[in-house]
Amino acid sequence: MRNWLFPLALVGGLAAGLVSGAEVLLTSGEEERPECQGMYARKAWGGKFDPAILVKFAPSKLDKTVSMIVFEWEDRSFIGRYRTPEDIDKEYICSEPEIKDNLCNATDYGQFITQPDTEKASKGSIFTQAVKLKDSKPFRYKIEKTGYYCVQVYGLESKDFSAVVEFKNSYGELPAAQIAKLPFYGGLTIMYALFSFLWGFLYFQHRRDILPVQNYITAILLFLVVEMLVTWGFYEYSNNFGLNGAGSKVFMVVVAILNAARNSFSFFLLLIVCMGYGVVKHTLGSTMTIVRILAIVHFIFGMVYAVASLTITPEQAGPLVLLVILPLSGTLTAFYIWTLNSLKFTMKDLEERKQNVKLLMYKRLWWIILGSIFTIFGFFFINSLTFAGTGDPNFAPDHWKFRWFVLDGWLNLVYMVDIALISYIWRPTANNRRFAMSDEIAQDDDGFEIASIGWSSNRCTDDYDR
Known part of the structure; x- marks a missing residue:
């Protein structure tokens, strides 16, 4: 040799x-x-x-x-x-x-x-x-x-x-580098089931005061339980029967489609929340139809991308890969820009009308989004430094145990934390609907006129009677 x-x-x-x-x-x-x-x-x-x-x-x-x-x-x-x-x-x-x-x-x-x-x-x-x-x-x-x-x-x-x-391996058919995904997705399934149970308890307790946006949050929590359960089942099935069988391939396609649906549903929910749906605005009118169309289109492009990535190798893709990536990138960019602009306008509107309680909700949402962005970019920066050493012969031997977490696991954890925090802020409470339909009395720094007391009192009484 x-x-x-x-x-x-x-x-x-x-x-x-x-x-x-x-x-x-x-x-x-x-x-x-x-x-x-x-x-x-x-x-x-x-x-x-x-x-x-x-x-x-x-x-x-x-x-x-x-x-x-x-x-x-x-x-x-x-x-x-x-x-x-x-x-x-x-x-x-x-x-x-x-x-x-x-x-x-x-x-x-x-x-x-x-x-x-x-x-x-x-x-x-x-x-x-x-x-x-x-x-x-x-x-x-x-x-x-x-x-x-x-x-x-x-x-x-x-x-x-x-x-x-x-x-x-002694445990089954999964490669050693992927076996940790089995308990990981099992844990995520249990966590989302727990979130759904707590949310469902509050939902039932305050079922007469549920806002439309809270129905969407209920739907996505239930969807996440199903998605994580199917993903967990995919790795359990693959560990028992291998990754190369027909059953595992079908399972893999289903998981990819569910993941695309989750992404579209999440972007849709975040956008309508940032628009103030249910808390600031009782209805979005024709805008809701446009948002739904954007979510459906994003799901279709995401599903095509997911299935293509599973069935076509990079060598086979060639220039045609742009026909899949570019539309998905376009809808994703539209969601990002629209969501951030909507949140900015909603916060500006609440600040001008001195709706401090509602403004605090959206400020917390802003910090959640900002914290997620910094976390993702920070982790990407660390990963780029780590994967810069892929040419080092020691890279794979030193990283094979936790490489799955770097590529997949941590993003799921960030998403879980985000959905938990948003669900907590928008959780069902007593007088939900009254809070959404009423305006907080603005407290001007320059004082007030005595004549305004009667108007404010009548305003509060009318809101309460509604």
């Missing part, structure tokens, strides 16, 4: 390990890269059997040798030896020249070369074998410690071979 090939292929294998599944196919090629994935020990997540890496070569009539090695990432420095102290690159495969130079023994022909002190100094994770394609048997590598494991094969005597590598 060329002495520069192993480190180059190793980096490629780490990059592929970011997206690969639990079962992969290794085939011959100019540069056979290793396949690397995180693996959990049995005690970490439990299970009925010990985790293992299974390697099975396709039957062949050729009596040729293929080199194979399995190792944990931290033991990589023990693989390969320098031919001379002056050499920069290592030799990795035990063949005739390496045997003559005493880099390995004749009995090790076809195996990967390891350091003389490997057994004492390493963690004992390295296993190498010369595989005869004609009579090869399935190989099982037992996982005893949690770590980042790699499988490398190299066609020493034949380039015509293929092998299936399965990273089999």
Whole structure:
């Protein structure tokens, strides 16, 4: 094996390990890269059997040798030896020249070369074998410690071979990098169910004073319970039956559609809240129809984007991807601009009319939105610094356990906090409808006229009678 090939292929294998599944196919090629994935020990997540890496070569009539090695990432420095102290690159495969130079023994022909002190100094994770394609048997590598494991094969005597590598964890079929999503979405389902229960209790208690906007909040809370339950079910199903089956693919499409619906519903709800619907304005008139149309269009574009991202690879997409991304970006931008402008105008109107109690509600909403924006941009900045090191060979081994949270988990937490805070501010209370229909008596700093007392008193009485 060329002495520069192993480190180059190793980096490629780490990059592929970011997206690969639990079962992969290794085939011959100019540069056979290793396949690397995180693996959990049995005690970490439990299970009925010990985790293992299974390697099975396709039957062949050729009596040729293929080199194979399995190792944990931290033991990589023990693989390969320098031919001379002056050499920069290592030799990795035990063949005739390496045997003559005493880099390995004749009995090790076809195996990967390891350091003389490997057994004492390493963690004992390295296993190498010369595989005869004609009579090869399935190989099982037992996982005893949690770590980042790699499988490398190299066609020493034949380039015509293929092998299936399965990273089999004790808990089920999900890759180790995704198993944490199972309890995470289960926890989100429970949290949203709790929010819905508390909201439902207040809703029933004050059912005679419910505002129209509170009906929308009720709907989105129930929808979130369903969405999180389906997402949780998707990972539970995939853990039992694998990610590559037809059932998992259908489940995945359903989850993507629900996610698109959640995004559209959330933008719709936030926009009508910022417009003052139910608290400042009793009706939005024809504007409500326009907002609904925008939400439906955004959902359609979001659904198309979600399904396309699941069924079309980046290589297949080409320029056509713009036909999916640009419309979605347009509706998203429209929501952002319209929402922020509506909130600004609503707050300005309340401030001019000195409606301090209602103004306080919208100021709190403003701080929630502002806090979310700062949190998202701050996290994106930290992530950009973190992912700037993706070219570092240690990136995947150091981040595989929590990469899912960086890419997906934290945004769900930010969303949950936002929906909880908004639901709390707009929660059903006694005299909801009276509060929404009445105006607070403006308190001018320049004093008041005695004649205005009677008018204000009558105004309050009329509002109360309504």
